[in-house]
Amino acid sequence: MARNDLQGSLDLLVLKTLSQMGELHGYGIVLHIQRASDDLLTVEEGSLYPALHRMEQSGWIGSEWKTTDTNRKAKFYRLTTAGQRELDKAVKSFDQLVRGIRAMLRYA
Amino acid sequence: MSIVRRIANLFHRSKLDQEINAELRSHIELRTADNIAAGMPPEQARRDALLRFGNRAVLKERVAAMDAEMILDPVARDLRYAVRQLRRSPGFTITAVLTLALGIGANVVAFGVLNALILRVVDVPQPVGLYNVVQKPHEYENQSYPDYLDYRRLNNTFSGMAAYRFLSAGLSTRNSANKSWFYEVSCNYFDMLGAQPELGRFFHDRDENGPNSAPYIVLSRNFWRARFNANPAVVGTVVEVNKHPFTIIGVAPNSFHGTDLFIWPDFWLPIVNEEQVEGYDFLSKRFNHGLWILGRLKPGVTPQRAEGNLNAIAAQLASQFPNADEGMGARLVKPGLMGEVLGDPGRAFLSGIMLLAFLVLVAACANLASIFAARTADRSRELAIRLAIGSSRWHVLRQLLSEAVAVSVMGGIVGTIFAAVLLQALTRWQPFAEFPIHVAVVPDMRVYSVALLLSLASGLLFGLLPMRQVLQTSAAQVMKGGTGAIVFRRFTLRDLLLAIQITLCTLLVTASLVAFRGMQRSLHAPLGFQPQGVMLAETDLHMAGHSGDALLAIQKRMLQDAGRIPSVTAVGTIDELPLGTGGSSGPVYREGTSDLRPTNSVLGAKYFSISPGYLQAAGTRLLMGRDFAWRDDARSPKVALVNQTFARGMFGGSSAIGLHFMMGDKELYQIVGVVEDGKYDSLTEDPEAAVFFPLTQSPASDTSLIVRSRLSPAELAPVLVKVLAGIDPNLPFTVHTWPDAIAFVLFPARVATAALGVLGMLAAMLAVTGIFGMATYSVSKRMKELGIRVALGAQPVRLMGSALGRPLVLLLFGSAAGLLLGAFASQLLAQIVYQATSRDPLVFAGVITTMIFLGLVAISIPAHRALRIHPAGLLREE
Numbered sequence: 013m014a015r016n017d018l019q020g021s022l023d024l025l026v027l028k029t030l031s032q033m034g035e036l037h038g039y040g041i042v043l044h045i046q047r048a049s050d051d052l053l054t055v056e057e058g059s060l061y062p063a064l065h066r067m068e069q070s071g072w073i074g075s076e077w078k079t080t081d082t083n084r085k086a087k088f089y090r091l092t093t094a095g096q097r098e099l100d101k102a103v104k105s106f107d108q109l110v111r112g113i114r115a116m117l118r119y120a
Numbered sequence: 121m122s123i124v125r126r127i128a129n130l131f132h133r134s135k136l137d138q139e140i141n142a143e144l145r146s147h148i149e150l151r152t153a154d155n156i157a158a159g160m161p162p163e164q165a166r167r168d169a170l171l172r173f174g175n176r177a178v179l180k181e182r183v184a185a186m187d188a189e190m191i192l193d194p195v196a197r198d199l200r201y202a203v204r205q206l207r208r209s210p211g212f213t214i215t216a217v218l219t220l221a222l223g224i225g226a227n228v229v230a231f232g233v234l235n236a237l238i239l240r241v242v243d244v245p246q247p248v249g250l251y252n253v254v255q256k257p258h259e260y261e262n263q264s265y266p267d268y269l270d271y272r273r274l275n276n277t278f279s280g281m282a283a284y285r286f287l288s289a290g291l292s293t294r295n296s297a298n299k300s301w302f303y304e305v306s307c308n309y310f311d312m313l314g315a316q317p318e319l320g321r322f323f324h325d326r327d328e329n330g331p332n333s334a335p336y337i338v339l340s341r342n343f344w345r346a347r348f349n350a351n352p353a354v355v356g357t358v359v360e361v362n363k364h365p366f367t368i369i370g371v372a373p374n375s376f377h378g379t380d381l382f383i384w385p386d387f388w389l390p391i392v393n394e395e396q397v398e399g400y401d402f403l404s405k406r407f408n409h410g411l412w413i414l415g416r417l418k419p420g421v422t423p424q425r426a427e428g429n430l431n432a433i434a435a436q437l438a439s440q441f442p443n444a445d446e447g448m449g450a451r452l453v454k455p456g457l458m459g460e461v462l463g464d465p466g467r468a469f470l471s472g473i474m475l476l477a478f479l480v481l482v483a484a485c486a487n488l489a490s491i492f493a494a495r496t497a498d499r500s501r502e503l504a505i506r507l508a509i510g511s512s513r514w515h516v517l518r519q520l521l522s523e524a525v526a527v528s529v530m531g532g533i534v535g536t537i538f539a540a541v542l543l544q545a546l547t548r549w550q551p552f553a554e555f556p557i558h559v560a561v562v563p564d565m566r567v568y569s570v571a572l573l574l575s576l577a578s579g580l581l582f583g584l585l586p587m588r589q590v591l592q593t594s595a596a597q598v599m600k601g602g603t604g605a606i607v608f609r610r611f612t613l614r615d616l617l618l619a620i621q622i623t624l625c626t627l628l629v630t631a632s633l634v635a636f637r638g639m640q641r642s643l644h645a646p647l648g649f650q651p652q653g654v655m656l657a658e659t660d661l662h663m664a665g666h667s668g669d670a671l672l673a674i675q676k677r678m679l680q681d682a683g684r685i686p687s688v689t690a691v692g693t694i695d696e697l698p699l700g701t702g703g704s705s706g707p708v709y710r711e712g713t714s715d716l717r718p719t720n721s722v723l724g725a726k727y728f729s730i731s732p733g734y735l736q737a738a739g740t741r742l743l744m745g746r747d748f749a750w751r752d753d754a755r756s757p758k759v760a761l762v763n764q765t766f767a768r769g770m771f772g773g774s775s776a777i778g779l780h781f782m783m784g785d786k787e788l789y790q791i792v793g794v795v796e797d798g799k800y801d802s803l804t805e806d807p808e809a810a811v812f813f814p815l816t817q818s819p820a821s822d823t824s825l826i827v828r829s830r831l832s833p834a835e836l837a838p839v840l841v842k843v844l845a846g847i848d849p850n851l852p853f854t855v856h857t858w859p860d861a862i863a864f865v866l867f868p869a870r871v872a873t874a875a876l877g878v879l880g881m882l883a884a885m886l887a888v889t890g891i892f893g894m895a896t897y898s899v900s901k902r903m904k905e906l907g908i909r910v911a912l913g914a915q916p917v918r919l920m921g922s923a924l925g926r927p928l929v930l931l932l933f934g935s936a937a938g939l940l941l942g943a944f945a946s947q948l949l950a951q952i953v954y955q956a957t958s959r960d961p962l963v964f965a966g967v968i969t970t971m972i973f974l975g976l977v978a979i980s981i982p983a984h985r986a987l988r989i990h991p992a993g994l995l996r997e998e
Contacts, residue, residue, distance in 0.1 A: 037146070037150070038143065038147050039146075039147045039150040039151055040150075056172070057147065057173045057174075057179070058174045058179050058182075061144065061182075061183045062179075062182045062183050062186045065140075065183050065186040066186040069186065069187060080150070082150075084146060084150065084153075085142070086143075086146040086147075086150065087142075087143045
């Protein structure tokens with residue numbers, strides 16, 4: 013059984029965001045997750061940044077300082093090849109988790 | 121994520137902090153801007169953005185911790201754990217580190233010397249394309265000056281060609297005379313090498329215009345400092361070299377030491393002035409071979425093409441001057457090692473030592489591999505637990521490998537420090553006080569890289585060997601069985617490793633014993649003279665400006681005055697000492713030979729000029745005929761003494777007394793006596809023919825006074841120095857004992873023996889630790905079984921047999937194999953160490969005794985433990 017905890021879901025959300033949006037800074041990731049989930053999911057800044065740095069050290073995402081459209085400096089993250097593989101794994105294991113929980117709910 | 125950046129992060133913590141701060145700030149600013157755009161007042165917009173972050177300091181710490189934790193992972197974490205494990209068993213760690221330090225240290229020393237002496241290029245500004253041009257037959261490597269000029273003039277493959285030779289002379293300023301070693305060089309020498317003076321100027325081609333036309337000298341930086349206190353005003357002043365005036369025109373830079381790796385001259389002097397210095401002119405003599413030629417190839421010319429070019433010239437010269445140049449050929453060799461005189465044996469010897477040092481390291485690795493294997497077996501329970509709770513095999517392997525590498529790197533560092541200290545000491549060492557040998561072997565980057573490489577490689581080697589154990593570990597099996605259940609198989613990896621180790625150690629012990637015996641024998645080989653009890657006073661009368669008839673008068677006075685010293689029993693002189701650093705040889709012809717070309721000669725012989733009484737003073741036995749007398753003078757018929765090899769080679773079995781022979785000077789000599797054979801150039805030479813001429817008929821300015829006395833050297837030396845100073849205070853003498861003087865010849869054998877001795881001792885130590893480790897381990901693993909057998913009344917002998925039988929069998933097998941290999945290797949050794957032979961019963965006995973002794977020492981402690989097993993106590997423990 014794959015590892016499924018909150019941290020795993022946060023990783024999944026971040027990786028998916030970056031794979032859809034290309035390059036994005038931390039604040040942009042927060043906004044995107046909120047918008048894309050119809051305000052159902054909110055990512056807290058306090059969890060996001062440690063996760064971003066951990067994923068960067070693991071080589072899943074890369075980063076670069078750039079200027080935003082509004083001409084501010086921000087650290088932009090992007091998905092690496094290793095991150096793409098990690099995303100595929102995370103999606104698969106999340107699907108499993110959901111199927112498992114559905115099955116449980118049917119019996120219950 | 122690149123490891124480089126992780127490590128960089130470690131050192132840039134403050135930079136990392138700044139970066140995190142900037143990132144969080146930019147987030148807050150973006151959110152604030154959006155809030156304002158959504159219609160919030162600025163103050164509230166910013167507070168909202170900040171609130172979402174909670175405690176910013178805590179968040180920052182958490183982000184930083186993410187970065188820091190990843191930095192240490194995974195290699196560093198493994199290494200940290202490995203160091204912790206090793207610290208827990210300090211005895212094991214220290215033994216392992218020291219074992220490896222010895223092995224790696226020996227290799228670094230051997231490679232350091234090899235690197236400095238053989239691999240290094242001579243230290244000149246432009247070393248590319250430089251070669252020594254030497255004669256083809258290996259015995260005669262030097263060239264003559266006319267041949268040099270012809271090679272230089274006729275070749276089309278060299279951009280430059282210089283000649284040089286190395287010799288000594290008295291250099292005097294005002295009233296003091298000291299012996300100095302220097303180069304006589306052709307005037308294009310410095311220009312061809314591309315050297316620039318530090319002070320003044322060098323001489324150039326245009327300075328030489330025939331014999332004695334360039335009375336200049338250039339000082340080496342060291343000599344300038346030592347002799348002239350680095351006074352720049354000496355440039356332009358006149359000094360005397362062998363009593364002839366020479367102007368100091370410049371000082372060479374600190375980095376320039378001439379064109380030999382280990383001999384550094386005090387000064388350079390134009391070769392065209394050699395007659396003034398040596399009192400003898402060889403510049404016009406084609407048969408007088410005493411020079412080294414150094415050439416620089418034109419760009420794009422291969423050494424092979426240049427050799428072909430020079431050989432064509434040599435063939436032309438040979439047909440033009442058959443008397444001197446017949447059979448001449450040219451070879452190019454790497455410069456800096458006096459042609460191949462030092463290069464060939466040096467290379468062979470150092471490669472041999474390197475190989476042996478490498479074997480020591482392999483033995484050390486075998487030793488460590490078996491210790492690690494034992495350690496891994498002991499930890500099988502821990503490893504099994506780790507596997508059982510989900511650690512991957514790869515992870516466990518990596519962990520064990522980290523331990524091995526940690527040990528090997530520590531061992532490498534200790535060994536390299538020890539080697540560097542030794543090499544530094546070797547660099548400061550001057551083996552011969554009167555000879556300017558410099559063994560500059562300070563380790564460089566190449567040596568350190570080799571050390572690091574060796575450490576890592578040996579760590580991986582002995583770390584990987586026990587890996588099979590881990591791969592085969594079945595967690596369930598080990599947990600079920602407990603530690604007692606280790607099955608003793610018939611033949612394990614550890615047994616093999618121990619056998620290899622003992623084989624290598626026996627090989628090394630054999631080699632060092634063979635060398636030692638050879639050395640001992642060469643010390644007692646008949647030399648043809650008795651150096652014990654003789655004091656020498658060596659000089660060259662030219663150094664004080666004496667020449668012609670004055671030479672003999674002074675030599676006579678030296679003999680008379682020295683002979684009058686009380687308790688002096690015999691005195692004599694010879695021009696060049698046998699086993700000294702000089703000496704001449706030439707072809708010998710039968711009486712009546714008209715065409716004196718080398719191919720018509722019967723044999724080649726060393727020749728010496730001796731005074732009457734030399735034979736008695738030197739202790740050379742006169743076998744037949746008579747010694748010289750003072751009445752054999754310039755007016756009487758030319759006479760000579762010959763040795764047995766000469767007499768046999770020239771006249772077969774018949775008595776040589778009264779017979780005649782000719783030398784290259786076309787003189788006819790009558791043999792008046794036959795003396796015993798001796799060693800003239802080296803201890804390893806085959807019997808050589810030698811001729812002795814009377815000093816009265818063959819005058820020589822080189823003079824070695826031989827004083828045999830019953831006094832100790834310490835008593836005689838001051839008296840002798842005083843007596844000689846009374847004859848001519850300006851004449852520099854080297855006064856020392858004859859055994860000291862021939863130390864030079866014994867030097868290679870001494871060094872070889874010392875090096876092999878050290879390696880042999882290291883090997884012996886490794887053998888002891890290896891057998892000891894194995895025996896101890898085997899006893900400790902079987903304590904329980906042995907205890908039960910003791911309780912059941914087993915005989916001590918049987919008990920010992922089963923506990924220690926295997927180490928003993930391995931010891932025997934390993935020793936036998938090592939002895940065989942050693943016998944084989946000694947044939948290689950025989951080329952370096954004179955009279956080294958493995959077919960020596962004493963060597964065999966020595967090796968066997970040594971190995972048995974080492975075995976007994978190593979096994980005695982575990983044997984003692986096995987015998988003292990207390991069954992009741994043991995059973996209580998479990």
